[in-house]
Amino acid sequence: MAEEAVAHRHLVMPHVERGMVVGLFGGSFNPPHQGHLLVAEIALRRLGLDQLWWMVTPGNPLKSRTELTPLAERLEACEQLATDPRIKVTAFEKTLGTSYTARTLEYIRSRNPAVHFVWIMGADNLAGFHHWQRWQKIATTFPIAVIDRPGSTLAYLSSKMARTFDYARVDEDDAGVLWQKRAPAWTFIHGPRSTLSSSAIRAAAGTMRQ
Numbered sequence: 001m002a003e004e005a006v007a008h009r010h011l012v013m014p015h016v017e018r019g020m021v022v023g024l025f026g027g028s029f030n031p032p033h034q035g036h037l038l039v040a041e042i043a044l045r046r047l048g049l050d051q052l053w054w055m056v057t058p059g060n061p062l063k064s065r066t067e068l069t070p071l072a073e074r075l076e077a078c079e080q081l082a083t084d085p086r087i088k089v090t091a092f093e094k095t096l097g098t099s100y101t102a103r104t105l106e107y108i109r110s111r112n113p114a115v116h117f118v119w120i121m122g123a124d125n126l127a128g129f130h131h132w133q134r135w136q137k138i139a140t141t142f143p144i145a146v147i148d149r150p151g152s153t154l155a156y157l158s159s160k161m162a163r164t165f166d167y168a169r170v171d172e173d174d175a176g177v178l179w180q181k182r183a184p185a186w187t188f189i190h191g192p193r194s195t196l197s198s199s200a201i202r203a204a205a206g207t208m209r210q
Helices: 034-047 071-081 101-111 135-139 160-164 172-180 198-209
Strands: 021-027 051-056 087-090 116-122 144-147 186-189
Touching: 021 034, 021 101, 034 051, 034 071, 034 116, 034 144, 034 172, 034 186, 051 071, 071 087, 101 116, 101 135, 116 172, 135 160, 172 186
Parallel strands: 021 051, 021 116, 051 087, 116 144, 144 186
Antiparallel strands: none
């Protein structure tokens, strides 16, 4: 029932204006935490975003659905945490019938041809990025900003994605104009890092209940 209780405003794509620069920050957010918020704040500041879509996925193809808290609860938790009006919490992917990022990005681009998008991901996801469905298609759809995370600083040197698209790397000092670059284009942004992780929070909560 919780899945059916998702508010309509979360199931429609956020409103944007022509020429806006919009960051796309997707994930399970199970649960959302200050580490996610720190990534969002760094992205807003360093990339010069007008909006950041906090895209809460209904399900992660690489994770068991039994691990996920109901979507409506995750959306509510995200909104309580992310209070910056530029951050738009959304789950419009649920209406697309897909959990695959490549398809979602294609849909976003087709619906918003006059908007500049940047895909945002934490560096902890970079090492396994090549396991995502059509990962090279993702890299050639929108520019990508990889935000530093604890223990993942060297991922941009060793990951398959970084090696494959080494020629398309943009200097961090030019992060503010990344949205102007034609994909593939990506940059690695260093900055403050939070040691929090959703899996650690879930594990701690499970221990407390025992």
